[in-house]
Amino acid sequence: MSSTSSVSETPTLSQSHSGIPSRLLHKAQTAKALIQELRTEPGSTDHPQLPIIPQGISRSHFHSAISELSTQLGQDNVSVIDKPPKDDGWYMEHATTHDMMSVVPKHEFMASAIVYPASTAEVQTIVVWANNHSIPIFPISMGRNLGYGGAAPRVRGSVVIDLGRRMNKILDIDSEDYTCLLEPGVSFYALYEEVQRRGYKHMWIDTPDLGGGSVVGNTLDRGVGYTPYGDHWAAHSGLEVVLPTGEVIRTGMGALPGSNTWQTFPYGFGPYSDGLFSQSNFGIVTKMGMTLMPAPPDHESFMYTFEREDDLAQIIEIIRPLRIGNILENVAQLRSAVQTLAVSGRPKSDFYKGSGRIPKAVVEAECANLPIGKCEWIYYGMSYGPKHIRQYKLDIIDAEFKKVSGARRIDPATIPKDNYFWSRDKIAAGEPDLEELLWCNWVPNGSHIAFSPVSPIRGKDATALLDITNKHQDCQGVEIFPAFVVGLREMHLIVECVFDKHSPSACEAALASMRGMVDDAAKLGYGEYRTHLALMDQVAGTYNWNDNALIKFHERLKDALDPKGILAPGKSGVWPSRYRGRGWEMGDGKETTEGEGVANGVLGGKL
Ligand code: ADP
Numbered sequence: 348m349s350s351t352s353s354v355s356e357t358p359t360l361s362q363s364h365s366g367i368p369s370r371l372l373h374k375a376q377t378a379k380a381l382i383q384e385l386r387t388e389p390g391s392t393d394h395p396q397l398p399i400i401p402q403g404i405s406r407s408h409f410h411s412a413i414s415e416l417s418t419q420l421g422q423d424n425v426s427v428i429d430k431p432p433k434d435d436g437w438y439m440e441h442a443t444t445h446d447m448m449s450v451v452p453k454h455e456f457m458a459s460a461i462v463y464p465a466s467t468a469e470v471q472t473i474v475v476w477a478n479n480h481s482i483p484i485f486p487i488s489m490g491r492n493l494g495y496g497g498a499a500p501r502v503r504g505s506v507v508i509d510l511g512r513r514m515n516k517i518l519d520i521d522s523e524d525y526t527c528l529l530e531p532g533v534s535f536y537a538l539y540e541e542v543q544r545r546g547y548k549h550m551w552i553d554t555p556d557l558g559g560g561s562v563v564g565n566t567l568d569r570g571v572g573y574t575p576y577g578d579h580w581a582a583h584s585g586l587e588v589v590l591p592t593g594e595v596i597r598t599g600m601g602a603l604p605g606s607n608t609w610q611t612f613p614y615g616f617g618p619y620s621d622g623l624f625s626q627s628n629f630g631i632v633t634k635m636g637m638t639l640m641p642a643p644p645d646h647e648s649f650m651y652t653f654e655r656e657d658d659l660a661q662i663i664e665i666i667r668p669l670r671i672g673n674i675l676e677n678v679a680q681l682r683s684a685v686q687t688l689a690v691s692g693r694p695k696s697d698f699y700k701g702s703g704r705i706p707k708a709v710v711e712a713e714c715a716n717l718p719i720g721k722c723e724w725i726y727y728g729m730s731y732g733p734k735h736i737r738q739y740k741l742d743i744i745d746a747e748f749k750k751v752s753g754a755r756r757i758d759p760a761t762i763p764k765d766n767y768f769w770s771r772d773k774i775a776a777g778e779p780d781l782e783e784l785l786w787c788n789w790v791p792n793g794s795h796i797a798f799s800p801v802s803p804i805r806g807k808d809a810t811a812l813l814d815i816t817n818k819h820q821d822c823q824g825v826e827i828f829p830a831f832v833v834g835l836r837e838m839h840l841i842v843e844c845v846f847d848k849h850s851p852s853a854c855e856a857a858l859a860s861m862r863g864m865v866d867d868a869a870k871l872g873y874g875e876y877r878t879h880l881a882l883m884d885q886v887a888g889t890y891n892w893n894d895n896a897l898i899k900f901h902e903r904l905k906d907a908l909d910p911k912g913i914l915a916p917g918k919s920g921v922w923p924s925r926y927r928g929r930g931w932e933m934g935d936g937k938e939t940t941e942g943e944g945v946a947n948g949v950l951g952g953k954l
Contacts, residue, residue: 558779
């Protein structure tokens with residue numbers, strides 16, 4: 348491990364809403380030092396004139412509109428990006444001006460300005476302003492959606508609305524109903540710390556692999572965590588939303604004045620509208636309710652290893668009935684051995700100096716020195732409940748997994764306390780941690796972008812998707828970590844592609860491999876559950892049943908709700924009328940983000 352003495356302190360939660368809890372400061376310092384050690388200077392980058400002005404408006408009009416907004420919100424709450432960002436930062440001190448892990452030149456996904464509202468009313472003010480000036484806006488809560496675009500807007504020159512900086516209150520935690528009500532800037536770290544501070548030992552939160560994202564942003568993007576409450580969207584209850592024309596609505600029971608069930612009954616009456624605000628550009632969420640899990644009386648983590656890549660189909664067949672039957676109780680994670688090597692934070696070059704994929708024999712030899720031993724796949728799980736209930740489930744799991752020849756259960760008592768296993772142990776018990784990002788260090792200036800298809804929980808599907816992944820890894824020479832994440836009746840394959848963002852050829856290879864995987868998967872009936880800004884048009888294009896009926900439906904909604912097309916144009920492949928038919932879509936060999944202008948603020952017709 349490198350020395351952390353020369354590394355500046357990471358802000359803590361008491362200093363910033365996006366800070367690290369003090370209990371994890373040492374991990375933050377170590378992670379930051381490792382990242383800095385592997386960092387190289389970027390080659391020269393040509394920047395366009397800054398700020399980047401969104402299409403459809405002149406530079407002078409943009410500046411006068413911005414000064415109008417500064418008058419409304421206060422000078423300190425509007426920041427124009429008129430100088431190249433000096434640094435991408437790192438996970439805990441991330442840039443919000445652009446995608447800090449950009450797979451295309453940085454300025455392709457760069458904002459013109461960032462604004463910091465303090466209230467729902469100020470969000471309304473911004474939305475009305477954007478409509479008056481036909482300026483695209485893009486909301487972020489924390490902007491740590493790394494691998495999917497980070498804080499960046501889809502349309503360059505958009506004004507990013509950083510909701511988290513000033514709207515970061517935990518409005519309520521109800522310790523009897525096990526619910527909370529949050530503003531956009533509450534991170535998983537912050538929620539966890541507050542639950543502890545209040546002494547609510549009977550209550551768990553659910554956290555993703557890293558705790559620095561916001562509960563609101565992660566839930567809206569349909570992120571997952573690893574307790575039995577892992578499906579965040581399914582666990583939320585009630586939204587407050589500013590619509591693209593500036594009105595505010597509350598969904599579910601929140602529409603009934605004086606309701607006391609906003610966070611306990613998600614549906615309310617009539618059409619269930621919440622879905623419209625997830626992965627969408629139909630509204631800006633300013634409050635969200637979330638359900639919390641009763642803490643089980645006890646819990647224990649377990650880990651199995653499997654020796655051969657070809658064991659995959661059998662393992663997945665075993666997992667399906669156990670997961671659906673709730674014997675495997677949390678989101679099941681089956682990871683590749685190479686990702687476990689990488690999560691040590693050491694670069695690939697420490698293990699292998701050659702070019703191309705790290706040879707299997709090297710991975711095996713290295714794993715033999717770790718608690719996991721020689722293996723290809725590792726299963727991380729947790730069992731919940733009192734001892735006799737856990738034992739009942741663990742015995743079934745053991746008998747089933749041991750049907751795979753060479754399967755081994757690793758006794759947790761033999762695993763050193765600094766091993767990654769214990770990070771997974773915390774996460775599966777709802778305690779946010781900070782180790783996951785370390786596999787980015789596999790290459791210098793390590794960045795990642797994800798291919799995330801969903802499939803049935805079947806061996807043949809796992810094999811087909813792994814074949815696609817291997818094919819593109821071999822063709823493109825990119826670094827890829829596949830992990831199977833089993834929800835309940837489906838699984839997500841999360842293929843993390845790690846690349847050196849300062850190497851144009853690595854960026855190109857990473858993006859090309861993603862595009863190849865999306866297309867190959869779609870041909871076999873697999874679609875992505877979530878994707879990076881650069882891939883949104885392509886992925887949306889694969890959901891094209893019945894002559895693109897769903898896309899057309901989304902476009903009709905978009906035009907009705909956002910007639911000026913100002914809110915996150917192009918997000919999830921949904922383009923407002925102003926932009927349609929003007930070549931804004933990325934893909935098919937076009938890796939620039941802009942199109943040929945926009946219509947003049949009116950529906951239909953070109954300029
Ligand atoms: P995180 O808080 O996990 O870092 P981000 O702020 O990066 O998440 O946002 C993830 C995605 O969700 C982005 O596409 C962003 O536009 C969208 N999003 C985040 N917060 C909101 C919000 N409050 N309202 C509408 N969309 C949001």
